[in-house]
Amino acid sequence: MNEVFIDLRSDTVTRPTPAMRRAMAEAEVGDDVYGEDPTVNRLEQRAAEIMGKEAALFVPTGTMGNTIAVKLHTRHGQEVICEARSHVFNYELSMMAWFSGCVPRPIQGEGGILTWERIRDEIRPLAPHYAPTGLIELENTHNMAGGAVYPTAVVDEICDRAHELGLAVHLDGARIFNAAAFLGQPVDRLAAKVDTVMFCLSKGLGAPAGSMLCGRAEAIDQARLYRKRLGGGMRQVGVLAAAGLIALEEHPRLLSCDHANARFLAEGLAAIPGIRVSPAVTNIVIIDVSATGFTSSELSARFKQKGVLVNGINARQMRLLTHYDVDRAACERALKAIREAVTSDTCARRETAET
Ligand code: TLP
Numbered sequence: 001m002n003e004v005f006i007d008l009r010s011d012t013v014t015r016p017t018p019a020m021r022r023a024m025a026e027a028e029v030g031d032d033v034y035g036e037d038p039t040v041n042r043l044e045q046r047a048a049e050i051m052g053k054e055a056a057l058f059v060p061t062g063t064m065g066n067t068i069a070v071k072l073h074t075r076h077g078q079e080v081i082c083e084a085r086s087h088v089f090n091y092e093l094s095m096m097a098w099f100s101g102c103v104p105r106p107i108q109g110e111g112g113i114l115t116w117e118r119i120r121d122e123i124r125p126l127a128p129h130y131a132p133t134g135l136i137e138l139e140n141t142h143n144m145a146g147g148a149v150y151p152t153a154v155v156d157e158i159c160d161r162a163h164e165l166g167l168a169v170h171l172d173g174a175r176i177f178n179a180a181a182f183l184g185q186p187v188d189r190l191a192a193k194v195d196t197v198m199f200c201l202s203k204g205l206g207a208p209a210g211s212m213l214c215g216r217a218e219a220i221d222q223a224r225l226y227r228k229r230l231g232g233g234m235r236q237v238g239v240l241a242a243a244g245l246i247a248l249e250e251h252p253r254l255l256s257c258d259h260a261n262a263r264f265l266a267e268g269l270a271a272i273p274g275i276r277v278s279p280a281v282t283n284i285v286i287i288d289v290s291a292t293g294f295t296s297s298e299l300s301a302r303f304k305q306k307g308v309l310v311n312g313i314n315a316r317q318m319r320l321l322t323h324y325d326v327d328r329a330a331c332e333r334a335l336k337a338i339r340e341a342v343t344s345d346t347c348a349r350r351e352t353a354e355t
Contacts, residue, residue, distance in 0.1 A: 112145020
C-alpha cells in the first residue's frame with residue numbers, strides 16, 4: 001500500500017523494521033522440515049520459554065495455528081465451544097469443520113468475555129441427540145469485541161473446571177501480548193492453565209509473517225505432523241523466524257504505545273457527530289457509524305479519498321487498529337481526515353436518511 005495512506009485496517013499491515021530486515025538478510029537457515037533450521041529452532045525454543053509451555057511450533061498463520069489446535073484436542077463429530085464473535089468461528093472459513101469435522105457451539109459472552117457460568121450449561125455429553133463437547137476455545141484479546149481482555153482469574157477458572165470434566169482449553173492468543181501489556185502480567189501467567197495457546201508474531205508484534213502454537217511437547221510433536229498435512233512445511237524459513245525473534249524479544253514492551261494511541265483515537269472519534277465509540281481497551285477501536293447517515297462502506301471510500309484506510313465490520317460498524325506503523329502524529333492526521341469525511345455533508349445525509 002502506498003506510503004501516503006494511514007493504514008488503520010489492521011495491525012497485520014506493519015512492514016518489517018530495518019532491524020528485522022537486517023536479521024532476515026543475515027539469518028542462518030536450514031531445512032526446517034528436517035528440523036535443521038537453527039533460527040526457527042531458536043524461535044520455537046524462545047516462544048515456548050516465554051509462554052511457559054514445553055514446546056512451540058512456528059506456523060505460517062494464526063489460522064493454521066488455531067486449526068491445528070482444534071484438531072489436536074477433538075475428534076470428528078464433536079462441538080467446539082467458542083464466543084459468538086470469535087475469530088475461529090467467524091473468520092477461519094469453517095476450518096474446524098473442514099479439517100477437524102467439528103461444529104462450533106458459539107456462546108455470547110459479556111463484552112466478548114466468556115465465563116465458566118456461561119460455558120457450563122452449554123457443555124454436552126454424548127447422548128442420542130447430541131454431539132459431545134470436544135474443546136473450549138477462548139480469544140484474548142477478543143478482536144471483534146474491541147480488543148477486550150480476559151481477567152486471568154476467569155481464564156483460570158474456565159481451565160480448572162474444564163479439566164475436571166476432561167475437556168481441553170485452547171487459547172487464541174493472536175494478541176495475547178496486548179492483553180499482557182494491558183494487565184501488567186507476563187504472558188505465561190495469562191496462558192498458565194490453557195492446554196495450547198496460539199499467538200501471532202505478525203500482528204501487534206510487527207513481524208511480516210508467522211504465528212506460534214505452544215503446548216506440551218507431545219502435542220507439539222503431533223502438531224508438526226498436522227502442519228505438514230496442511231502444507232505448512234516451510235523449509236529455509238529462518239529468514240522469517242529471524243524477524244519473528246525480534247518481534248518476540250523487542251516489541252512486546254512497545255504495545256502500550258499502541259494502546260495509548262487507540263485511546264487517543266477513541267476519544268477523538270467520540271467527539272465526531274454521529275460516531276458512537278466502544279471503549280478502547282487495547283489497540284482496537286470499534287465504532288458505530290449508523291448515525292452519520294453513511295454506511296461503513298461509503299465511509300471507507302470517503303476516508304480513503306482523504307488518505308486513511310479503515311475497514312467496515314458490517315454496514316454499521318467499523319474497526320480501527322493502532323500498530324507499530326502509526327504514531328501519534330498519524331493518529332492526529334487520521335482523526336482530522338475522518339472528521340472532515342464524516343461532517344462535510346452529514347447533515348444533508350441525515351435529513352435524507354430520516355425522510
Ligand atoms: N485477524 C485479522 C482478520 O482475519 C480479521 C485481523 O485483521 O484482525 N485470531 C485472531 C483473534 C485474529 O484476529 C486473527 C487475524 C487470526 C486469529 C488469524 O491470523 P492469520 O491472519 O495470521 O491467519
